[in-house]
Amino acid sequence: MSEVGDLTRFGRVDADGTVYLKNSAGERAIGSWQAGTPEEGLAHFARKFEDLVTEVDLIAARLNSDSADVEQASAQLRKIGEGLGEAAVIGDVDALSKRVDDLAEHAEARVSEFKAAKEAEKAEALAAKEALVAEAEELSGREGQWKATGERFSAMVDEWKSIHGVDRKADQKLWRRFSAARDAFTRRRGAYFSQLDSERKVYAAKKEELIKRAEELADSTDWGPTADALKGLMTEWKEVGRLAPDAEQKAWKRFRAANDKFFDARSAVFSARDAEYENNLKEKEVLLQQAEAIDIDADPKAAQQKFREIQGSWGEIGPVPRKAHAKTQRRLRKVEDALRDAMDSAWRKVPVEDNPLLKQMRQQVQEAEEKLERAKADGDAKRVKKAEEELASKKKFLELAEAAK
Known part of the structure; x- marks a missing residue:
């Protein structure tokens, strides 16, 4: 609290107890003091002034806070500033008024900032x-x-x-x-x-039908047509819209199981067949080696007999793998062609009178002539015509064969 000497700068108590405030505007009666000495009266009104100062200090502190309600602070400062002209206090009201004005200006600026931010x-x-x-x-x-x-x-x-x-x-x-x-x-x-x-109900019915058809084919051993049929069902399946995820997974599992059952069985059969075909290939490789080792030029007839025996064994052996089929046939045909060429060459070297083929053809011509004579004897014109045609054909072939020699 200010000393009494200081307080007399801002106020006084008259002899009749009237209390006056001193400020730049002069003196202003603010009340009456009858309860004690003039000093005590000045102290009493000074405490009221200090209460105002404390209130202003608190408002100033709030204004420096980011969370302050600046509009409320501005209103409080405005109220204090307006009341200072009639406040019953003793103190440096001019300084406090200036401070309130400064704070109010600052508060208004904060209010403007606050409103702009808002x-x-x-x-x-x-x-x-x-x-x-x-x-x-x-x-x-x-x-x-x-x-x-x-x-x-x-x-x-x-x-x-x-x-x-x-x-x-x-x-x-x-x-x-x-x-x-x-x-x-x-x-x-x-x-x-x-x-x-609604669409999925249609899809479900369609896929159920495809599953049923696949299950009906699952045990088939008609491998080629059934495989084609199942591939067709797979194409249809892909064209049908999808079901809900869980339903789609269950339906696909059933459809796939039927497909797998057939194709697994086919694979097992084909694997066994392939093993058998590989074994057949090994056996035919042995026969090919035997055929290719025949000395054709030494004795074509003996070679022909040997080759026929090999052909007989060849026919008894089952198929070979598809990839080896053409190659093995070419090798066998090559031996056969070489043998035929050798036999043709040997045939041309045989004297006409000893050639068995020519003997056979002459016999056939003789038989045709006898047949014609019988037809003429019977007077059957139709048989005669047919016998003449056969005789002419056989004579023609005989002439060609004799000319080739």
């Missing part, structure tokens, strides 16, 4: 909600991605609730647009899945 926040909040509305309206017409879009709408609702500061009227208007977009999406999604459910 307006900026309000504009930002409005822009954020307008952006959500625009996104919602765009999403409401999007095809597909139903799950992701639904999740995005849920997240957008949470975002909407976290945005504050938009005035009630604008907020309600924007919310109506947002809700309308969300409702439109919900209706379209519902219609889509309703249609999808």
